[in-house]
Amino acid sequence: MPCTSGVFGGKSFGTWVTWFLLGGDLYTAYTFIAVPAAMFATGAVSGFFAVPYTIVLYPVIFFFLGRMWSVAHRHGYVTPADIVQGRYRSRWLSLAIAVTGILATMPYIALQLVGIQAVLEVAGLGGSSAWARDIPLLVAFAVLAAYTYSSGLRAPAMIAVVKDLLIYIVILVAIFYLPAKLGGWTGIFDAAEAKMATPSAADPSVPTGVFIPNAKQAWAYSTLALGSAMALFMYPHSVTAALSSKDRWTGRRNAAILPAYSLLLGLLALLGFVAIKAGTKPIGLDGQPNPQLVIPQLFEDHFPSWFAGLAFGAIAIGALVPAAIMSIAAANLFTRNIYREFFRTDATPQHEARISKIVSLFVKVGALLFVLFLDKQNAINFQLLGGLWILQTLPSIVFGLFTRWFHRWALLAGWAAGMIYGTVIAYGYCSACTVKHFGSSLATMPIFGITAYIGFTAFLLNLIVAVVLTFILRAAKVSNGSDITKQSDYFVDADTPGLIQPDVAERIR
Incomplete structure (x- = not known):
């Protein structure tokens, strides 16, 4: 599997191709399946936070994306772990970034499997027996594995254009036709408000969901949005797509025009409320309610079969494209920052490519395990669980682009504190789910006593540990390693020669 970086494929992705690539990368089955399902099931806090989060996201990436692209171009960096390794010369901190990236990618790919599974299940593939119920999931896994096993970044980049055009057509038709029908x-919002106010089946003392967040829910809503915004461009697949642009300013231009996708996301989210008014019954083949089926079922119920098929195809492609990029990025992390660093320092590009294909398959198997053993009733938690983990890499990656003040061992300790705390809390906390572990992304924040996104709380702990230990280690004059980058590296553009070595050029071609 080809590796990718700022010089991937000759670094030929211009503004519009990069825009479609980033859109195809960032707007996934999370957008088409999980967000509307959350809106349908429990309302605004668990679903609509995704809209402000994508609005907050683009000023954040505009701030650091140019510097990331420049240093990657100058030194031939391919992964976020490469950037950290060059900045701090710490193979252990780089290893932590790589392992976290691979781990966090798995539940995100799992969400793509859920999206394809939902389409196949509504289309009637599978049955009510225990083994037959998993047929759509296994077919989704087989399709995903076959599609991503041999595809480089150019294939999903080109397909992303087709996918986005299909999605825009489907959503624009739905958003005008269904409300009119x-x-x-007014009636749609009234129906959603009435449903959210009804007593919950799990606990009649609390309502089903939240139509408009109140003051007590503000922290949950805002931390979900802010934490998700900070996390999204820490994912290795997001970095892969961003660094594939042909120059420093392409990514920043895209940060200015990508908010067009936020409009699309808002419209998609509202389809969850449309399904409430329409009386959609998302019942799985096992006879049990499954909110993840709500959008495919809505199209199945209210559109001609040919248009429903078009919508199903758009959703399936919308899962395959980002999953391909995620698999490539995770495989790159393993081969470059784990395999070559710790096991085979003399690995040839051809050998690395073979290892990458194997690793990409294992990553998808890991994603399949997430789907099989975690609660799918609120699939948006797959993305939020990945966000919890990947957010702990932000201090090392983003802060490192601007300053060397943080001590490398303090960053590693902060990462460990955030990962351990966040994983333990997420593993054990669940307010209303059928599978107890990793069933919720919200928990009470210590000391403050407010309900907040677990990933955001873990990030704050990470940052506190990193700052405190940096003061201590600097006072003790503990070595902070060497930095092979210099200030000017963070401002170079495509016309500045890179320091990339011939073997790396061959590897990423």
């Missing part, structure tokens, strides 16, 4: 938006 159902009597208008």
Whole structure:
């Protein structure tokens, strides 16, 4: 499997191709399946936070994306762990970044499997027996594995254009046709408000969901949005797509025009409320309610079969494209920052490519395990669980682009503290789910006593540990390693020669 970086494929991705690539990368089955399902099931806090989070995201990436692209171009960096290794010369900190990236990618790919599974299940593939119920999931896994096993970044980049055009057509038709058919938006919002106010089946003392967050829910809503915004461009697949642009300013231009996708996301989220008004019954082949089926079922119920098929195809492609990029990015992390660093320092590009293909398959098997053993009733938690983990890499990656003040061992200790705390809390906490572990992304924040995104709380702990230990280690004059980058490296553009070595050029071609 080809590796990718700022010089991937001759670094020929311009503004529009990069825009489609980033859109195809960032707007996934999370957008088409999980967000509307959360809106349908429990309302605004668990679903609509995704809209402000994508709005907050783009000023954040505009701030650091140019510097990341420049230093990657100058030194031939391919992964986030490469950047950290060059900045701190710490193979252990680089290893932590690589392992976290691979781990966090698995539940995100799992969400793509859930998306394809939902389409196949509504289409009627599978049955009610225990083994037959998993047929759509296994077919989704086989399709995903076959598609991503041999595809480089150019294939999903080109398909992303087709995928986005299909999605825009489907959503624009749905957002005008369905409200007109159902009597208008006033009735849709009234129906959603009424459903969210009804007593919950799990606990009649609390309502089903939240139509408009109140003051007590503000922290949950805001930390989900802010934490997700900070996390998204820490994912290795997001970095892969961003660094594939042809120059420093392509990524920043895309940060200015990508908010067009936020409009699309808002419309998609509202389809969850449309399904409430439409009386959609997302019942799985096992006869049990499954909110993840709500959007495919909505299209199945209210559109001609040919248009429903078009929508199903758009959703399936919308899962395959980002999953391909995720698999490539995870494989690159392993081969470059784990395998070559710790096991085979003399590995040839051809050998690395073979290892990458094997690793990409194992990553997808890991994603399949997430789907099989975790609660799928609120699939948006797959993305939020990955966000919890990947957010702990932000201090090392982003802060490292601007300053060398943080001590490398303090960053490693902060990462460990955030990972351990976040994983333990997420593993054991669940307010209303059928599978107890990793069933919720919200928990009470220590000391403050407010409900917040677990990933955001873990990030704050990470940052506190990193700052405190940096003061201590600097006072003790503990070596902070060497930095092979210099200030000017963070401002170079495509016309500045890179320091990339011939073997790396061959590897990423």
